Amino acid sequence: MNDNDVVRLEQVTRSYGSGQNAVTALAGVTVGFSPGSFTAVMGPSGSGKSTLLQCAAGLDRPDSGRVVVDGVDLGGLDETALTTMRRERLGFVFQAFNLLGSLTAEQNVGLPLRLAGRKPDPAQVRAALAQVGLGERTGHLPSQMSGGQQQRVAIARALISAPKVLFADEPTGALDSTSSREVLTLLRSLVDQQGQSTIMVTHDPVAASYADTVLFLADGRVVDQLDGPDPQTVAARMTALEGVRDGGGPR
Amino acid sequence: MNGFRLLLPIAALSLRRRWLAFVGSFVALALGVAVMSAAGVLLNTTMGEDSLPGAPSLHKLVSFMAAMAGFVSVFVVSSTFAFAVAQRRQETAMLRAVGATPRQVRSLILGEALVVALAAAVSGCAIGLAVAPVIASWLVDQGAAPSGFHSEPAVLPLLLAASGGLAVALLGAYTASRRAGRVRPVEALNEVAVDKKVMPAVRWVAAVLFLGVFGYTLQTFISMPASMMADPQSRDPQTTPQWALLFDVMAVLAIVLVAPVLVPPLVRLFTGLVPLLPGAAGLVARQNALAAIRRTVSTATPVFLVIGLAGSVVGGTVAFSDAMAAQGRAALRAGYVVEPSGGAPALPADALRNLAALPDATLTTAATVRFDGLALPDQRPARGRPADLPIPEDGLAVDGDLRAAWNLSTEDGSLEDLRGKTVAVSGDMAKVFGWHVGDTLDARLADGTHEQLRLVAVVHHLLPQLPEIVVPREAAPGATAVSVAYLGTGAGPEQVAAALGGAARATAGADWIGAHNDRTTKNGWIAMLAILGPALLYALIAIVNTMMMSTGDRLRDFATLRLTGGTRRQVMRVVAAETLVVVATAAALGLIVTLLTQYATVLLIENRILETDRSAAFDLPWGTLAGATAVCLALALVSSLIPARLALRVRPLDLAAGRQ
Numbered sequence: 005m006n007d008n009d010v011v012r013l014e015q016v017t018r019s020y021g022s023g024q025n026a027v028t029a030l031a032g033v034t035v036g037f038s039p040g041s042f043t044a045v046m047g048p049s050g051s052g053k054s055t056l057l058q059c060a061a062g063l064d065r066p067d068s069g070r071v072v073v074d075g076v077d078l079g080g081l082d083e084t085a086l087t088t089m090r091r092e093r094l095g096f097v098f099q100a101f102n103l104l105g106s107l108t109a110e111q112n113v114g115l116p117l118r119l120a121g122r123k124p125d126p127a128q129v130r131a132a133l134a135q136v137g138l139g140e141r142t143g144h145l146p147s148q149m150s151g152g153q154q155q156r157v158a159i160a161r162a163l164i165s166a167p168k169v170l171f172a173d174e175p176t177g178a179l180d181s182t183s184s185r186e187v188l189t190l191l192r193s194l195v196d197q198q199g200q201s202t203i204m205v206t207h208d209p210v211a212a213s214y215a216d217t218v219l220f221l222a223d224g225r226v227v228d229q230l231d232g233p234d235p236q237t238v239a240a241r242m243t244a245l246e247g248v249r250d251g252g253g254p255r
Numbered sequence: 256m257n258g259f260r261l262l263l264p265i266a267a268l269s270l271r272r273r274w275l276a277f278v279g280s281f282v283a284l285a286l287g288v289a290v291m292s293a294a295g296v297l298l299n300t301t302m303g304e305d306s307l308p309g310a311p312s313l314h315k316l317v318s319f320m321a322a323m324a325g326f327v328s329v330f331v332v333s334s335t336f337a338f339a340v341a342q343r344r345q346e347t348a349m350l351r352a353v354g355a356t357p358r359q360v361r362s363l364i365l366g367e368a369l370v371v372a373l374a375a376a377v378s379g380c381a382i383g384l385a386v387a388p389v390i391a392s393w394l395v396d397q398g399a400a401p402s403g404f405h406s407e408p409a410v411l412p413l414l415l416a417a418s419g420g421l422a423v424a425l426l427g428a429y430t431a432s433r434r435a436g437r438v439r440p441v442e443a444l445n446e447v448a449v450d451k452k453v454m455p456a457v458r459w460v461a462a463v464l465f466l467g468v469f470g471y472t473l474q475t476f477i478s479m480p481a482s483m484m485a486d487p488q489s490r491d492p493q494t495t496p497q498w499a500l501l502f503d504v505m506a507v508l509a510i511v512l513v514a515p516v517l518v519p520p521l522v523r524l525f526t527g528l529v530p531l532l533p534g535a536a537g538l539v540a541r542q543n544a545l546a547a548i549r550r551t552v553s554t555a556t557p558v559f560l561v562i563g564l565a566g567s568v569v570g571g572t573v574a575f576s577d578a579m580a581a582q583g584r585a586a587l588r589a590g591y592v593v594e595p596s597g598g599a600p601a602l603p604a605d606a607l608r609n610l611a612a613l614p615d616a617t618l619t620t621a622a623t624v625r626f627d628g629l630a631l632p633d634q635r636p637a638r639g640r641p642a643d644l645p646i647p648e649d650g651l652a653v654d655g656d657l658r659a660a661w662n663l664s665t666e667d668g669s670l671e672d673l674r675g676k677t678v679a680v681s682g683d684m685a686k687v688f689g690w691h692v693g694d695t696l697d698a699r700l701a702d703g704t705h706e707q708l709r710l711v712a713v714v715h716h717l718l719p720q721l722p723e724i725v726v727p728r729e730a731a732p733g734a735t736a737v738s739v740a741y742l743g744t745g746a747g748p749e750q751v752a753a754a755l756g757g758a759a760r761a762t763a764g765a766d767w768i769g770a771h772n773d774r775t776t777k778n779g780w781i782a783m784l785a786i787l788g789p790a791l792l793y794a795l796i797a798i799v800n801t802m803m804m805s806t807g808d809r810l811r812d813f814a815t816l817r818l819t820g821g822t823r824r825q826v827m828r829v830v831a832a833e834t835l836v837v838v839a840t841a842a843a844l845g846l847i848v849t850l851l852t853q854y855a856t857v858l859l860i861e862n863r864i865l866e867t868d869r870s871a872a873f874d875l876p877w878g879t880l881a882g883a884t885a886v887c888l889a890l891a892l893v894s895s896l897i898p899a900r901l902a903l904r905v906r907p908l909d910l911a912a913g914r915q
Contacts (some may be wrong), residue, residue: 063818063907084822091820104539104815106546111530111538117533119821145546161819 008246009036009072009202010169011060015151016069018055018225029055030066031224037169040199042192044212046238047221048246054173056221057205061171062086062093074168091116095162099177102158103146109133110142113161120165132160153184159190163200170194172204176211188214209238220245259345276339279804280368280424286796287328288379288420289386290789294321295412297385300405300634303645313400315488319786320390321499325419325505327790330511331428331557331797332420337803338373339555340364340431342808348436357436364435366426375424376417383416383461384408397781414441453515453548462512471503473855477862481687485641485666487648490683492864493775496568496575497782499856503567506851507560510844514552514559517847519545520839535825538831539816553843554805558887562845565793565883567852568783570876576776578860579719579870583768585869586718589619589660589741591751592767596760601736609754610742615742619655624734626650626724629678629697631690632707642687647701650724652734657725660741661718668692668712677729679712681723700727702733720771727861799886802894806830810902817907823875823900830899834891842884849875 029052037043037060049054058064059071062078071078074093081089090096103112113132114124121176133139135154146154155175162170172191176184192214194200194242204215213235220228222245230241287508298321301314347360355363387406394400443823476498484490489498522544529537531635593610595602602620611618630643656677657663658670667683673679678696689698690710698706708730728734742761744751751761761772809830816826853875860871 066568087817087820087822095816098818102815104542104812104816105538106542108542111542115535115816116820118533118538119816119819119825121533122532123531129729165820 008038010039010074011037011203012070012072013056013060013066014070014072016056016059016066016071017050017174018052018059018064021032021103023113028052028224030059032068032069033221033224033226035219035226035250037201037203039168039201040195041203041217042202042215044215044218044220044233045203045205045221046207046209046212046242048242050082051221051245052224053205053221055224057171057173057203060203061096061169062090066221068081083096088120089118092165093168095165095167097155097170097172097175099174103154103161106148109138109149109157109160112146112157113164116118116161124164129164132164133157135163136160137186150183151179155179156190159187159194163194166167168201170200170202172202174206175204176208182209184208185220209242210233276342276804276807277371279366280335280339280371281378282800283380283797284332284372284375284420284424285334285382286793287423288416288687288776289421290324291321291328292380292413292416292794293382293387293390294324294789295416296383296406296409297391299409299412300391300407303609305884309337311383312488313394313404315494315497316399316717316782316785318740319782320789321784323504323790324793325498327419327560327794329423330560331794331807332423334553334556335797335801336368336424337431337805338804339551340368340428341553342804343435343497343551349492354703354705357426360436360813361429361432363431365425365428368425372421372424372428376421377397378476379420380417383413384670391784394785397785399778399781405680430903432737437578452905453552454513458515459529462509462652465505465509469502469851469855472502473507476859480862481689484683484687485645487646487723490687491719492579493779494574495859495863496572497786499571499575499852499859500568500786500913502565502855503571503848503852506567506855507563510563510848510851511556511559514549514555514844515777518548518551518555518840518842521839521843522551522836523886525836525839525843535816535821536828539812539829539890540836543812543833544836547825550805550808551837551840554837554891554906555844556802557794557801558838558841558891559844559848560794561791561798562842562880562883563848564787565796566876566880567847568787569879570849570853570874572776572783573876574781574860574871574874575855575864576779578864579775580768580772582865582869583718583720586659586662586769587660587720587741587764588662589617589743590764591742593740593742593755593759593761593765595738596758599759601738601739603758606758607737607740609756610740610744610751613742613743613744613746613750613754615743617656618740618741619653619657619660620737621651621653621660622728622731622734622736623722623738624650624652624726624731626698627700627701629680629696629724631694632697648722648724650722650726651728652728652731654728654776654807655741656739659743661721661858662723663718664715666709666713670712670714672711674706674726674727674729676706677711678730679714679725680709680710682713682715685710685713686834697900698730700731700733706730720768720776795886798890799894802834802891803898805869806895806898806902809899813902815906817903823903826903827896827899830895831892834895835888836883836893838888841887842880845883846875897912 010124012031013035016030019026019028020029038142040253045056055064059066060073062071062073076089078086087182093209104115107115110129110133114129117124129141130139133142136159138160140158141149141153146157149157176187181188188211191202191204195202204211206212215233216231218230218233218238219226220230220241227245228241230237293854294317297317301317350360350363391400391404391406395402395404430663479490488494504674522541526537526541529541593602607618607620610616625647626644627647628643653673657673663670670679678698680690685691692713694710696708696710698708700706708726748763755761813826816829853873857871865871
């Protein structure tokens with residue numbers, strides 16, 4: 005826990021449903037992410053990893069606890085202020101629902117600026133696309149691009165507003181292994197070259213191995229942490245987690 | 256059909272899951288069948304009543320109503336069903352990916368369409384049966400139908416409406432399902448389709464065909480072959496606006512068919528500046544309208560129908576009415592027209608004597624005379640012509656010089672000779688029966704007497720204010736009740752009124768033409784309302800329907816916009832902007848149709864109503880176009896924004912997940 009943390013969650017709980025059917029997704033999570041770090045969040049399905057990302061990114065509101073992003077307590081913001089905050093300081097890449105099919109790559113990338121009421125500077129948009137290796141595909145529609153290319157457009161769009169944190173939820177979930185590698189290498193180089201703070205949820209040990217740190221979640225709690233991960237170690241920890249899941253993990 | 260049976264459970268499941276699209280299809284077809292069956296039941300009731308004398312018959316009116324209802328229903332139903340199928344592109348691709356053959360996909364889609372269409376057709380018949388008496392009593396209230404007219408339920412019109420609706424729905428679904436069946440499995444992964452090849456060759460052929468029919472219909476009405484002229488109702492200028500609906504409909508059809516070609520340039524035109532401006536709503540709206548041309552065309556179609564039909568019909572009716580009034584004013588020579596007051600059958604003789612005594616008075620009086628027949632004697636009609644009047648017709652028996660009352664030009668002969676046992680007829684009538692000046696015609700009058708009348712004049716154009724047959728008083732001795740008197744005098748209005756002493760009513764010539772014209776125009780409006788009302792009402796409901804369906808289609812985009820940092824308000828703005836683009840495009844198409852039909856109207860007026868040396872002004876009904884556009888826009892905005900607002904209640908991520 006550090007005051008410098010770009011994203012900090014304190015005693016965050018979140019459950020869905022009510023009464024008998026209530027499912028606890030986060031059972032009091034406290035975790036901090038330091039600036040310029042690349043963190044992967046892993047865990048068996050139902051472990052709460054996506055909920056953690058959504059609460060950290062202001063897409064969902066915790067039942068209790070605090071979420072502080074870039075020094076701002078998200079609990080104090082209404083829906084519109086939260087949306088503006090996301091638009092100006094955070095970037096998102098999801099597994100799907102990333103691009104508007106009717107907009108060209110260039111228009112999709114400029115969309116956050118337009119939503120902020122500004123006219124995108126074409127040079128800035130092209131630079132963002134060049135940064136993800138798509139400098140020559142600016143006028144293409146998503147349907148004319150491969151899945152990997154679409155995901156890189158989504159990353160360029162996330163980067164256009166120079167976000168403090170980039171959130172990625174299973175960004176390679178719908179991609180083949182070659183495209184996955186391209187996207188992950190791109191994310192890694194953004195961290196290395198520009199100090200882009202990145203938080204990525206994934207279930208793929210290979211994807212997680214691109215991060216500096218891997219957080220493991222089970223039953224709504226952070227149960228383990230691994231620095232300098234490699235695919236084999238990550239896979240082994242995951243297998244162990246699946247096994248001890250019902251008994252709760254070590255803190 | 257083994258595959259079909261196996262896929263049936265999937266069809267039922269899908270029906271449960273995609274209820275919004277199916278509700279849309281259901282509403283479109285049920286109401287379409289309802290208007291068709293209501294009009295059909297009325298049509299069936301008026302069957303065989305086509306022999307009423309006078310202006311547009313009830314049967315013709317109801318026929319037009321049924322035709323118009325059918326026309327609009329075909330459009331809305333086929334495009335709604337096609338739209339519902341196109342919406343499921345991704346699901347279809349998914350099915351293909353798991354191994355469904357194109358044929359199986361087609362039968363699945365058709366199976367679902369059949370289930371929905373059957374239910375809708377049955378409900379539509381029930382609604383139609385309930386609505387028919389309401390329309391019947393409205394027609395009676397407006398004087399368009401005799402009192403006592405009521406609808407009689409019948410099975411045949413219901414069956415026809417239901418099966419017609421079913422066929423159109425299935426045809427729409429079938430065309431779309433063929434397209435869906437061709438979807439390649441890999442396309443399941445693409446999120447949004449960009450429509451390609453929206454204008455297949457067959458659509459071009461059909462568009463050109465309808466444009467050709469439009470020209471041909473117009474040409475037919477202008478030249479009016481004798482066979483068509485033989486029906487007094489088709490040559491009557493007062494019913495011309497209703498007939499003009501025929502080519503209005505052809506123009507609408509042609510434009511709808513080429514809409515996929517016209518829509519993109521129109522959208523670009525309306526949103527040309529948008530990419531240069533800041534803000535997201537305009538850009539997203541522009542790109543969506545351009546990428547999903549089929550959806551844009553589907554949502555624009557009912558709006559276009561309302562605006563185009565309203566513009567064409569109102570513009571045409573107003574133009575015809577103005578032309579007939581202008582023609583009447585130019586032709587009426589008499590300063591005053593005197594008519595019985597207070598429902599009296601005739602003008603009193605002493606009032607007429609007083610009028611004749613006014614300074615410089617020229618008085619022409621006329622009595623209505625019913626002709627049961629008018630034909631060449633000895634049953635020897637001209638070759639290929641009708642022998643006799645198809646229905647009894649009212650003529651005018653004139654005492655005095657007709658030329659003092661009306662300035663009428665003749666094609667042949669002279670009105671100067673209209674004295675003694677003679678007759679003058681309209682040019683159309685002479686053409687229909689093959690009569691020539693100098694022929695002797697046998698007239699059968701209502702009292703059973705026969706008169707041998709020599710045809711002395713063929714009047715060039717007939718006027719809506721005059722009957723087609725005019726005889727001198729001597730030719731019809733039985734007609735003594737003077738129903739109208741035309742007066743030319745140096746005396747002022749007070750003197751004329753004083754001479755009448757309240758026994759009759761004198762109206763200045765121009766005013767009389769105006770009032771007469773208002774009466775016929777009002778009847779024309781009632782007829783138009785009866786013909787178009789059900790169809791327009793249905794098209795308005797279809798606007799709501801397609802807008803709601805289209806918004807249901809947009810949840811994924813809403814999710815993306817929200818996740819990219821768009822507020823709810825901004826997403827609403829995108830929806831509003833898209834609706835605006837669609838309505839603006841539809842209004843432009845409506846304007847194009849109105850231009851086309853108004854041009855046709857002017858041609859028709861110049862050739863059928865006005866004297867040859869006069870020309871009609873080309874006017875567009877801007878007020879009506881603007882009003883119709885405003886109504887459509889308000890409806891479309893409400894019906895797209897409300898479902899969008901409801902959908903946006905949930906969190907951005909659930910938007911995409913909770914598609915239904």
